[in-house]
Amino acid sequence: MDISELISANTRYCAVLGHPVRHSASPAMQNAGFCALGLPWRYLAFDVEPGGLASAIAGAKAMKFIGLNLTVPHKVAAVGMMDELDETARRLGAVNTVRFEARDESGVWRPLGQFDEVRGLEVRSVGFNTDADAVSRVIKSDLGVELRGAVALVLGAGGAGRTAALQLAAEGVGELWLVNRTVAKAEALAAEIRQRWLGVKVQIGYPACAVDVIINATSLGLGRDDPLPFDPKVFDMKRAKSVFDMVYRPAETLFLRVGRAAGCRCTNGLGMLLYQGASALELWSGLRAPIDQMRRALEIEVYGK
Ligand SMILES: NC(=O)c1ccc[n+]([C@@H]2O[C@H](COP(=O)([O-])OP(=O)(O)OC[C@H]3O[C@@H](n4cnc5c(N)ncnc54)[C@H](OP(=O)(O)O)[C@@H]3O)[C@@H](O)[C@H]2O)c1
Known part of the structure; x- marks a missing residue:
């Protein structure tokens, strides 16, 4: 491919900001998505230290980026740096996706990615959280579990554990164990x-x-060599119907091996x-994501196959 097809003066940008960010698989996944949709967009990764986050977001806004993803350790700090917060980010107190928006001729805010000409536009940042919905989608689509009224056990109460627990509560699980x-x-x-x-019964x-x-x-x-994230003397995995490990590198952890052996x-x-x-x-795009191409790009990036 000619280099001018990759990047030109008309190319528009998205990026992930993290610290560290070198192992992020998001550029491979998102660039495959942009390519499949025929969008002249590119997705970059920047290592941004916590003290530089506000200026990095302001810089992306000034340069009319289409959007950003935020990863560790920026998701909570970014909440106070947004011009607007979507309900998803407000509920979790964490932002993992920023969409830059501009006013059209009739004064309506629209995603910046939908404007061909970005000169002179008034731009704002809107913070979203797409992690929570992703937790539900994995459990419902990939594990086939109906969450309303379900019994769920969440191991961990850091950023990801909090996201999962709040989302399960919002989905109406019957019993939530932490x-x-x-x-x-x-x-x-x-x-x-x-x-x-x-209505949610929460227990420790x-x-x-x-x-x-x-x-x-x-x-x-x-x-x-990490041990199991639960105490096998107290909890027998045979009691679980399905198992979701948020870790993806390595592809199969001890936790998943034990789950598989227990028939989950x-x-x-x-x-x-x-x-x-x-x-x-x-x-960002208002288009349906090309999920198969994005999954394939992720698998190649993360597992090399
Ligand atoms: N697949 C995805 O898209 C995705 C997204 C987000 C996160 N994750 C994964 O989820 C995991 C947690 O991420 P996070 O952002 O929540 O990190 P975090 O905020 O730093 O929380 C870490 C969690 O792990 C627990 N922990 C750490 N070391 C432990 C140990 N030796 N023994 C027992 N518990 C220990 C912590 O317990 P304490 O509270 O006691 O410290 C805490 O609950 C990571 O593996 C991350 O890669 C995956």
Whole structure:
């Protein structure tokens, strides 16, 4: 391909900002999506330190970027840096997708990606969170679990565990069990859920009954010799119907191996990465994301096949 087909003065940009960001698979996934849709857009990755986040977002806005993704450690800090917050970001207190918007001739705010001419436009940033919907989509579509009334066990109460627990509560699970190494964090999360979703029974610890889905939202599994993220002396995996590990590198963690051996339906974190990215692309472009091409690009980028 001629280099001018890759980047020219008419190319428009999106980017992920993180620290670190070198291992992000988002550029491969999003560029495959842009290419499949025939969009003259490119997706970049920038290592931005926390102290530089506000100026990086302001710079992207000034340069009329179409949108941004934010990853560790920027999702919470970005909330206070947006001109507007979508309900998804407000509910979670975290932004993973920014859409830049401009006013059209009739004064209506529209995604910047839908404007051919960007000169002289008044631009604003709108913060969204597409991680939460991605959690639901994995559990419903990939694991086939109906969330309303379900029994769920969430391991971890960091950023990803909080997102999963709040989303499961919003989906109307019947019983939500939370386990975290630092118990006080799980307790604070449980208190927040009790206050916001009166119908959800939230408890700390392991359920004695059958569980529809167990989610690993701890960082355990990223390391080759990491132990299981739950206590097998207290909880028997045979009690779980399905298992979702948010870790995707390696493709199969000890947690997933134990789940498979117990006969559970299992999935790793690649689906969550894919679905949050597909939703971001849809927010920026207004088009349906080419999910198969994006999944394929992710698999090649992450697993080399
Ligand atoms: N697939 C995806 O798209 C996706 C998206 C987001 C995150 N993730 C994955 O989800 C995991 C968590 O990410 P995060 O953003 O929530 O990180 P985080 O905010 O740093 O939280 C880390 C969580 O792991 C727990 N933890 C860490 N080391 C532990 C250990 N040795 N023993 C027991 N628990 C331990 C922490 O417990 P304490 O509270 O006690 O420290 C906390 O609950 C990571 O593996 C990340 O890659 C995947």
